Amino acid sequence: MFTGIITDIGHIEDAKQHGDLRLRIASGYDMESVDIGASIACSGVCLTVVEKGPDWFAVDVSAETVSRSVPGMWAKGQRLNLERALRVGDELGGHIVTGHVDGIGALVSAEAEGDSTRIVIAAPPELAPNIAAKGSIALDGISLTVNGVEDQADGSVHFGINVIPHTAQMTTLDNLRAGRSFNLEIDVLARYLSRMQQVQKSAM
Known part of the structure; x- marks a missing residue:
């Protein structure tokens, strides 16, 4: 963990x-x-x-x-x-991350916004229901907060994140080249909720 x-x-x-x-x-x-x-x-x-x-x-x-x-x-x-790995007693500064990739995201845009960089990432349709504004997501293992979500006509989703200078300096987000892809892990709570909904639907 x-x-x-x-x-x-x-x-x-x-x-x-x-x-x-x-x-x-x-x-x-x-x-x-x-x-x-x-x-x-x-x-x-x-x-x-x-x-x-x-x-x-x-x-x-x-x-x-x-x-x-x-x-x-x-x-x-x-x-x-x-x-x-997290040890008992360590500070939980981000959110619970399992280290299991749920899907691949692609960089749509990266623009300066104040001192931060606003990035927009496209996620596949199967992950779209599990990504929510103000929720957590792991991007190449980095705990980040989703600031906005835009559903797309094909079922995919574009979500926005603000990367502060410290995060860019301490991670590989200092390189936001065009066409870059990312490992995505949705919030573990969203994963369990999605599974519960699947079971409920199949029981109907």
Whole structure:
């Protein structure tokens, strides 16, 4: 379990296919305090540490995970938002994040708004009912607040987020290039509510 508060930006030093995809990720974490088997969220994806060194750790990424996450994000040289798993007693500064990707979003626009950057992201139809104004969403593992929602004719949704300078500096949101995609995780409460509604409909 995570909070969506990013504590380091790692980069992929090596990526090799050995059954699953083995990644070696450079990190500023004190690796003495990271156990083999520990969970680290990598741009919103919960992965398990299988090897480590003084300034790096390795994870295995399954084909299923690769297929559900942003295309190309697991390539050598890519930067990743990192967050270690929540410990009992830690401050819950963001919201509850599981590290499971629900869908892929695409950047529609990014414009300056005061000192912040207003970004608009398109989310697929299956996620549209679970995204609400003033609700929480994890964007590449970052806990953010949805400021506005616009439903689209095709069933998809465009939602707006304001990125303050501190968030941009501490995460990969400092790079908002055209065509960028994001791993999206909806609020866990919305996920359970959606499942409850499905069960109720099937029981009718």
